Amino acid sequence: MRIVKWLILIVLPLMLCSGCYGSEVKPKENDLLFVKSKTGRQSKKVILLLVDTLMYQTIDKGIKQNKLPTLQYLIDHGQYYKDLVSSFPTMSVTIDSSLLTGTYPDKHRVPGLIWYSANENKIIAYGTGPVEILKQGVDSVLTNALIDLNGKHLDQHTETIYEQLKKEGLKTGSINGIIYRGPVDHKLSIPRWIKGTTGLPAEINVKGPDFLSFGALSNPLEGLKSLPDALTNRMGFNNEYTVETVKYLIQNNKLPDFLFAYLPDLDQEIHKKGPSELDAVIKVDQQLQSLLHAFGSPEEALNKATIVIVGDSGMSQILPAGKKPVIDLTKILNNYRLLQPGAAATRETDIVLAVNETMAYVYKLNTNESISDIANVLKAEARIDFISWKEDGWIHVVQAGTSQQLKYKPNGPISDSYGQSWTIEQHPEVLDLRINQNKKTLEYGEYPDGLRRLYGAFHSHEGDFLIVTAKKGYELVGHSSPTHRGGGGHGALHQTESLIPLIISGTDEKPGYRRIVDIKSYLLQLLTNDLKNSESKD
Known part of the structure; x- marks a missing residue:
């Protein structure tokens, strides 16, 4: 659990300064008495x-x-x-x-390691990196991870x-x-x-x-x-x-x-x-x-x-620093008023970012622009793989760089290998779908079970948001996201x-x-x- 590693780095100096280190609270568990079948x-x-x-x-x-x-x-x-x-x-x-x-x-x-709860009007973070934990608040992250994850979320x-x-x-x-x-x-x-x-x-x-x-x-x-x-x-x-x-x-x-x-x-x-x-x-x-x-x-x-x-x-494999592997969403969306880490959204907040390494949720709050307008801003970035949003029962997927678009929804004439059926329009190649029109079947290529998995993320919580993924070799960052130049990253659909x-x-x-x-x-x-x-x- 990465939160523990970062927690030690953050809290240990505070603990030494405050003099609170002492005898530990011992667990009071009797699990071994009850575990046998x-x-x-x-x-x-x-x-x-x-x-x-x-x-x-x-x-x-x-x-x-x-x-x-x-x-x-x-x-x-x-x-x-x-x-x-x-x-x-x-x-x-x-x-x-x-x-x-x-x-x-x-x-x-x-929905992810970090996401925005419209009901609680705040970012829910379970612990991504030390800077983000500090900015979101140690108490908040620990409460999310130790109490709310299993107990409420x-x-x-x-x-x-x-x-x-x-x-x-x-x-x-x-x-x-x-x-x-x-x-x-x-x-x-x-x-x-x-x-x-x-x-x-x-x-x-x-x-x-x-x-x-x-x-x-x-x-x-x-x-x-x-x-x-x-x-x-x-x-x-x-x-x-x-x-x-x-x-x-x-x-x-x-x-x-x-x-x-x-x-x-x-x-x-x-x-x-x-x-x-x-x-x-x-x-x-x-x-x-x-x-x-x-x-x-x-x-x-x-x-x-x-x-x-x-x-x-x-x-x-994330590219080395010299190859510019980090896609800074705060710079791409700098014309919008972005929610700052640890703050609560107000009427002045246009957009909230929740970055999960090579994938991100981009939430539309109070801007007058449509969700597709925000997608148009993002699709100009060639290092982004695709931008997606849901609207009127459809999921729209736009390929960055080409502007080709696919839209789909559950139930329909096309069946996949998992027994799921879909209605698919426009450009299936955006998600590398191989459709046999005669048999009314599809096979997944680069994005395995991509239609269902993307649908699952879009219906995992309330809100009007985009899903953005990075091309292989690149990763997304928000205000304080950790980076892994020359190392490894995950989060995306490919x-x-x-x-x-x-x-x-x-x-x-x-x-x-x-x-x-x-x-x-x-x-x-x-x-x-x-x-x-x-x-x-x-």
Whole structure:
């Protein structure tokens, strides 16, 4: 969780100055008493490992060089897909919401890492970079991330996998998952060094799965196992904490029926060094090897559990500084009155920017110009890929530089490979759609499941806004967005940032559609079919 890294950089100096550092508030969790399945069955568990920014290109490169023996073993003894379609925008908080609810943002209602709430009249930011956190306000960002994300922003009527499995009588767990809402009461214990410099309470009541481990804020293994959850270890939001917690549950026969485990470290390295970074993937491979050996051997691991490994988004190589990779939206839109970070919108505010690296929401508030007028200003920038907006039930997409336009809406004569139908007019090549007019079918090219994903983002929250994406190699910035010149970036709709790997070992059951929104139903099928088979044997 990048917010923790930036929080440490921001709050630590304040903590040292204020003298508020002292004994920590200890978690009061008894998860291990309740995590074992009540069915008493010895059926297979399912472990879902989300490796942030794991890419199939890097896996293939490492395997070719014989540097990823664990991933090689899991692929040789399972299924390996390189074309799992992520959510949109391709940012962790939205993707994780899609993974664990099985829906796009129009249902789960988490639009991005940063977005504007018309209802609250403010920017909602979960933590993008240190400058942006400071300008938006540390209290505000922490409240969004620790209280409101799971408690309010994630749609209350859209069930998570934890909530759904509870109805089946199955036990669940989450280790360092950003999205963890479930049916069981828990407390996040806020360290005094954070509480002393912010307005957060000492404890935050949350709902989660049976076993909830969330770094130092919720550590059910406190006093049982030493874990790297100190300030210098990003408060436990690191791969070692996650893997060691999984290993403890395995070795002590405490695995729930379904366990989600998040490995965050790779994302940071790819952002800094770019998509070709391999050393960090080698380290992940070694950590996975230790996890498999916690069962006794890799063979025994696949006898006792189904192991599912998934990435969350791809990453584009951002051009170096000399190639002018940064598209500053504040300069392009400098004739409008833009909302400043941390401020509330007023009648004087024309436009609000919410930049998610290579994708941005551009909100029209009080300007007299139409949404298409603003799009016309943006489309002159050749480094922008496309600009899109919704109007009168249609979604309009304009290709920057050419001014070619596509418009579409759900339902119609054209069907795609996911069983969705559409009405499409004007230039389908804007989103690289290959339409067979005789068969009334379409195939996606550069933008996988692009129509549905873009529709999901436009219906994820209220407001009159544009969606802007950058061409590969470039990234968007607002007033204080982080930049990654020469490194990696994501957020956009194209293949490079949208297609992710999926490795499934320990079962022959195959997923249906290969999209991240289809993983939940696949996991439910694995778990509930196993339950039915176990009951029939009894």
